[in-house]
Amino acid sequence: MGLAELDPQQLDTLVAETTGAYRELLERKLSLDLTRGKPSAAQLDLADELLALPGAGRTRSAGGVDVRNYGGQQGLPEIREIFGELLGIGVDQLIAQDNSSLSLMHDSVVWALLHGVPGGGRPWSGQPVKFLCPVPGYDRHFSICAHLGIEMVPVETGPHGPDPDEVARLVAADDTIKGIWVVPTYANPSGAVYDEAVTRALVSMPAAPDFRIFWDNAYALHHLTDTEHPPLDVLGLAAEAGHPDRVLVFASTSKISYAGSGVSFLGASPANLDWFLGHAAKRSIGPDKVNHLRHALYFGDAEGVRRVMRRHRELLEPKFALVSAVLERRLGDLGIASWTTPEGGYFVSLDVLDGTASRVVELAGAAGIALTPAGASYPYGRDPRDRNIRIAPSFPPEPELAAAMEGLTTCVVLAALEQQGAVQR
Numbered sequence: 001m002g003l004a005e006l007d008p009q010q011l012d013t014l015v016a017e018t019t020g021a022y023r024e025l026l027e028r029k030l031s032l033d034l035t036r037g038k039p040s041a042a043q044l045d046l047a048d049e050l051l052a053l054p055g056a057g058r059t060r061s062a063g064g065v066d067v068r069n070y071g072g073q074q075g076l077p078e079i080r081e082i083f084g085e086l087l088g089i090g091v092d093q094l095i096a097q098d099n100s101s102l103s104l105m106h107d108s109v110v111w112a113l114l115h116g117v118p119g120g121g122r123p124w125s126g127q128p129v130k131f132l133c134p135v136p137g138y139d140r141h142f143s144i145c146a147h148l149g150i151e152m153v154p155v156e157t158g159p160h161g162p163d164p165d166e167v168a169r170l171v172a173a174d175d176t177i178k179g180i181w182v183v184p185t186y187a188n189p190s191g192a193v194y195d196e197a198v199t200r201a202l203v204s205m206p207a208a209p210d211f212r213i214f215w216d217n218a219y220a221l222h223h224l225t226d227t228e229h230p231p232l233d234v235l236g237l238a239a240e241a242g243h244p245d246r247v248l249v250f251a252s253t254s255k256i257s258y259a260g261s262g263v264s265f266l267g268a269s270p271a272n273l274d275w276f277l278g279h280a281a282k283r284s285i286g287p288d289k290v291n292h293l294r295h296a297l298y299f300g301d302a303e304g305v306r307r308v309m310r311r312h313r314e315l316l317e318p319k320f321a322l323v324s325a326v327l328e329r330r331l332g333d334l335g336i337a338s339w340t341t342p343e344g345g346y347f348v349s350l351d352v353l354d355g356t357a358s359r360v361v362e363l364a365g366a367a368g369i370a371l372t373p374a375g376a377s378y379p380y381g382r383d384p385r386d387r388n389i390r391i392a393p394s395f396p397p398e399p400e401l402a403a404a405m406e407g408l409t410t411c412v413v414l415a416a417l418e419q420q421g422a423v424q425r
Contacts, residue, residue, distance in 0.1 A: 035371060086231075087220065179213070182202075182215045225343045364408055
């Protein structure tokens with residue numbers, strides 16, 4: 001029975017139960033954190049073999065490269081071969097760099113602002129620049145735009161990505177739109193998986209030569225169910241559509257091995273790779289090839305990565321099941337919230353009653369439950385409906401996660417009762 005359908009006695013009972021539960025929360029003086037999608041200590045322990053180079057004493061790659069020395073801007077071939085297979089990208093179209101794919105995205109945007117992009121003529125700077133931002137979306141993408149003065153245009157995302165007709169309309173109507181952020185597989189935070197139809201439409205639509213799709217495959221290998229969605233060959237689809245330079249593909253091992261000490265990847269057309277490496281050569285004399293070799297020896301091959309990811313799933317799947325179970329038990333019959341049940345990735349997207357997300361976060365914070373700020377999944381931190389909350393289940397141990405979810409759902413109900421006037425703030 002929904003909240004609006006409760007009779008006065010039932011409403012009084014719910015008010016008493018919820019206010020009592022919230023008082024107990026405050027008295028417990030909790031310190032719980034659901035803010036960021038960090039791997040847990042147990043997940044990081046899976047890669048501790050990396051602390052000693054597998055095959056101790058190896059300083060040369062299979063091709064004879066001394067990984068301790070300068071050079072090798074494209075990255076070690078062995079690690080590119082492994083992840084090229086996993087990402088569906090040819091080795092000659094994939095480069096391996098240092099620990100952060102976010103750094104590659106940031107550098108790509110900065111260099112486009114300063115120098116322009118292949119086929120695009122003049123630099124992006126010196127003119128208004130806008131990016132399309134599927135929402136709810138990844139706050140770190142939005143932070144890059146905000147930091148660099150790029151205007152963000154939100155586009156609603158469905159289960160298979162944004163409406164490609166709406167994207168095409170916006171791009172056709174405004175030539176200052178230079179890019180779009182995309183998390184195509186298990187999107188942050190909705191868990192959306194872009195299908196082939198949406199992808200083909202995005203790479204095929206009319207757009208200026210300097211329009212770029214920033215295709216962030218951050219969660220492409222992070223499956224939570226037996227339904228594993230393989231990465232689409234977006235570079236091949238773009239080339240087939242006659243726009244080979246439109247897409248820049250990003251990925252990393254950040255949540256596969258060590259979050260702060262992994263390997264990042266950029267997949268792109270030959271022209272885009274030459275452009276990126278030409279600028280990168282002014283910033284660095286080469287990436288950390290010791291780390292490349294360490295990862296290549298640790299994984300062995302693509303199946304080695306899949307084996308590691310199955311162990312990650314064993315640790316993560318129960319946490320996501322716990323989140324779903326608490327949400328269903330506490331909120332399922334009240335009609336005041338909806339949430340995603342992702343098949344992969346790191347987040348659950350929770351929508352509460354319009355106008356209450358900020359209050360839920362405030363109530364939870366007062367009770368010692370840290371949540372990502374309401375609106376963080378929207379450009380400028382502004383959710384026009386003030387309803388979306390991103391839940392990150394990965395980091396806390398299960399008992400702490402359970403306590404946090406019980407507390408969070410209490411706050412969702414309390415904020416809804418306040419909005420309905422059944423409880424005074």
